[in-house]
Amino acid sequence: DIEGNLERAEEKVADIVAAGAVPIILGGDHTVPTPTLRAILKPRTKKIGLIVFDSHMDLSHEPKNWASTEWSQVLELGKISPENFVCVGIRGVRNSIFERNVARELGHRVITIDEVKECGIKDVMNEAIKLATNGTDGIYFSLDIDVMDPSQVMSQKAPEFWGLTMDEMFHALRRITREKIIGCDINEYTPDYDLNGMGAQFCARVAAEFLGGIALRKRDGK
Structure with missing residues (x-):
């Protein structure tokens, strides 16, 4: 019963928002942001x-309510x-030509893993936050854990090598949490692929x- x-x-997140709290949602797959943002944005x-933060753009249009169509x-x-929409850490063969064309047509900023490694996470986060805060009232953050290198976080269903390191991730988190956060989600954790609970701890x-x-x-x- 996906619908x-x-x-x-959405109803549960709406209750959190109505109480004046900031929702921090643990997934689940990457459909999680859809009901979360509906509830946050409605009022x-x-x-x-x-x-x-993701290794995949997730800009497909079909099928509906799938973990590649949420954005x-x-x-x-x-x-x-x-x-005001920025994707960080994009890489790998699972990103289709269709999605790349959609991103170009939208004109939103896609920061590949190549740029992260070449420019450094500090400059990447400064740019991402500048774009996301330009004329807006707060930031929503979504973390698909497959943005991480699978050698460091193994509990991924769609791993792509050459991802973010722990150092890069926590620098990014310390930077973004200085901003006005109106909600966030952490998704795609897959317990069956975890090692010694390290993915859960992450x-x-x-x-x-x-x-x-x-x-x-x-x-x-x-």
Whole structure:
């Protein structure tokens, strides 16, 4: 019951938003952002920025409610502009020519793993945040764990070698959590492929980084 599950997920996230809290959602596959962002965006009048860490662009149009079509659906909601949408870590043979053409037509920023390695994560994050915050009221962050190199996080269903390192990831997290975060998701964790629970620990640490960032901003009155 995919449709029913997505509707129930949206209702639960809407309750979190109505309570004035910031949703941190643990997936699940990469359909997770669709109901989450529907719930977040529904009461909002201002646009938001979107930063995605993933090895895949996920810009297919069909089938609906699939973990490769979420951003096409999210952009249709009308409160995220392509110029405020940034994908980081794209790589691998699973990115289709169709998706690359869609990205070009949209004009949103796709930062490949080659650029991350050549320019450094600090410059990449400065650019991503500049784009995502330009004229927006907060950032939504989505992490597909296959952006990580599988030698460091093995619990992936679609691994692509030459991914982000732990050092790069946590530098990025420390940078992004200084901004106004209105929600985030951590998805595509696959327990069957985990090793000694390290993938689960990684996901938990990412969630903790966001909780810490939100708490620090609240402490500082931001």
